[in-house]
Amino acid sequence: MSRRVVLSVIAGGPVLGGAGAFTLVHAQNQPPALTHSTAHYIAPEGARSGSLTFTTDVTASSGLKSVKVLAWPANSTFAKKGLTAKDMAAVESAVCKPSGGDTEQCTYKVAVTGADDSPRGRWHVAVLVTAKNGDTTLNTKAADFTVA
Structure with missing residues (x-):
């Protein structure tokens, strides 16, 4: 092996190691992320209550x-x-x-009564995630559903 190749490998090691450490620190400093968000709305009918169920996967390196x-x-x-x-x-x-x-998989479920009082049309589900390290993510339209 030539001396030039050996020096390149030796010199490149700390650079790559430093890049790996930067990547690790950068990944740990990411704000919480939402994925796979869904809303399922069931309208009330007669004496039966309806429901709204929202689920999402939240990733936060410091915990939720x-x-x-x-x-x-x-x-x-x-x-x-x-x-x-x-x-x-x-x-x-x-x-x-x-x-x-x-x-973590997060679920929010609420009973829906008095659907006549709810505005008809498109609805959005907003989510505010706060991580243990204080980082936050606000998604004002994480999922949609329709009230008919």
């Missing part, structure tokens, strides 16, 4: 502190002014269970 969920009509004031993390502060939380690695 909270997952807040809010269903909102697409033609509401939130559509005009925008939904903020402050708007999400007092809403209900999803229940989360570990599903492997840094990921």
Whole structure:
């Protein structure tokens, strides 16, 4: 092996090692991520209540502190002014269970009664995720459903 190749390998080792450490630190500093978000709406009928079930997979390297969920009509004031993390502060939380690695599957389920009072049309599900390290992710349109 030539001396030049040996020096290149020796010099390249710390560079690659440094890049790997950067990648690891960068991955740990990622905000929480949502995937596979779905909403399933069942309208109430007669005396039977309906339901809204929202599920999502949340990945947070530092772990989850909270997952807040809010269903909102697409033609509401939130559509005009925008939904903020402050708007999400007092809403209900999803229940989360570990599903492997840094990921948890979170489910929010609520009974729906009085559908005549609910605005008809498209609705969005907003999600505010807070990780244990304080990082947050707000997705104002994580999933959609329709109230007919």
